[in-house]
Amino acid sequence: MTRYLEQRLKIRHLRVIDALEEHKSLLRASQALRVSQPALSRTLQEVEEIVGGELFERHPRGVRPNAMGLLIASRARTLLHTIREMETDLDAMRDGQKRSIRVGVLPVAAHGLLPAVLAHANSEAAHLSFEVIEGRNDQLTPALLSGEIDVVLGRLYPPELPDELTRRVLYHEPISLIARADHPLFERATLTPADIQRYPIILPAVATRMERDVSDLLATIDLQPDRSIQSSSVGFMRELLLSGNFVSAIPRILVAGDLARDTLRILPIALPPGERPAGMIYRGALSEAGTLLLSEVAGELARLAESDIVEIAERN
Missing domain, CATH: 1.10.10.10 (Winged helix-like DNA-binding domain superfamily/Winged helix DNA-binding domain)
Known part of the structure; x- marks a missing residue:
């Protein structure tokens, strides 16, 4: 037929x-x-x-x-991926040396890592043309497979089904209890979960993977919030932390800039270690632009590791 x-x-x-x-x-x-x-x-x-x-x-x-x-x-x-690649090649031919990359970013990396990467990019990387798409893992993975985006940056979760994507672990995203730098809790000589429970706690939105990680961590230290605010908005959570006597359990890298400026601080309470691998996901071999972005990300992670905001993964 x-x-x-x-x-x-x-x-x-x-x-x-x-x-x-x-x-x-x-x-x-x-x-x-x-x-x-x-x-x-x-x-x-x-x-x-x-x-x-x-x-x-x-x-x-x-x-x-x-x-x-x-x-x-x-x-x-x-076929759609091939057509998009042809469009990219035509753009590169038209623009001469201009290079572009489409980056999918999970929320933590979108707010805590990528802005610093772009701000500190060297002269070569600064000439890259970036298209940044923030989304959830279940949105960005299909877009990466179809060729709509070139790489994904952020927390690495095991795929539900085998796929052809490379998941390169670059760092780990530790979760900490964080509060405003002048929060009353920092005046205490010692700190216990009971002390923290006296204040409202900001938590990630229900049914997100971060929320499950945070809930598991708080359970290990027997911290059961009496008053909590749950939100999917990073900007809203950060504004609450900066404006009131709130505490939040979030990945440190999410507020890396505030930690570096000492407007937010990590509460001195022992938390069990937990691996939360993060890095870059891509299909096939990295392009020249992707390799350049990877180098810039590694450089920024090294700076963040010096401040104990992230933990660099062993080279794999």
Whole structure:
């Protein structure tokens, strides 16, 4: 059966299949592509007519790809990645020596690491053109696999399923109890969890991986907050810490700048060690721009390690 796919399939068809496989929902896929849901449904119907069969099974909570859908989605993602690479190559040819990199950043690295990396970049790295996309792990990993971004920077979590990505451990993100530099707790000669519980505690949002790490850590020292504020906003958490007598259990690197300026300080209470590996994720070999970014990140991590904000990982 000849389908003449090279003549009939269009890029918009590939983008719809890729979005549906990623989001598993007609509504979320249409929002991601910024098209109406009826328009997306019509495009899906066109593709199914072209390939000669249904690609997705409908169910009450969305859609799931069948065997043919998985095959088409995989090939669509590869083709879209190739097209994006061609666009990057054309940009590089047009701009001569100009180099660019698209960086996906998890929240902790987005607020605590990358700004310092860019601020301290040497003259060569300063000529890089950066596109920075902040997101969660479940958002950035598919974008990296599809070629929408070039690298991901931040906490490294084991993949739920095997993939072809390289996860390079560069450092560890220790969690500490942190408060404003002039917080009354710093006036005490000794500090116990009971002392800390007298103050409201700021915690990461429920159901995030950081929240689970923080909860496990607090449980080991039997610190059960009587009053807590949970938030997914790093800016809001930081503003609370700076403006009142709050305490927060967060990775030190999240507020690296404030720790360096001594506006925030780490409370002197012993916490059990725990490895929280972080670093860079990429697909295939790093580009010249990716290698340059890696070098700049390593340099900034070395500066942060001197202040005990991060722990450098053993070279792997």
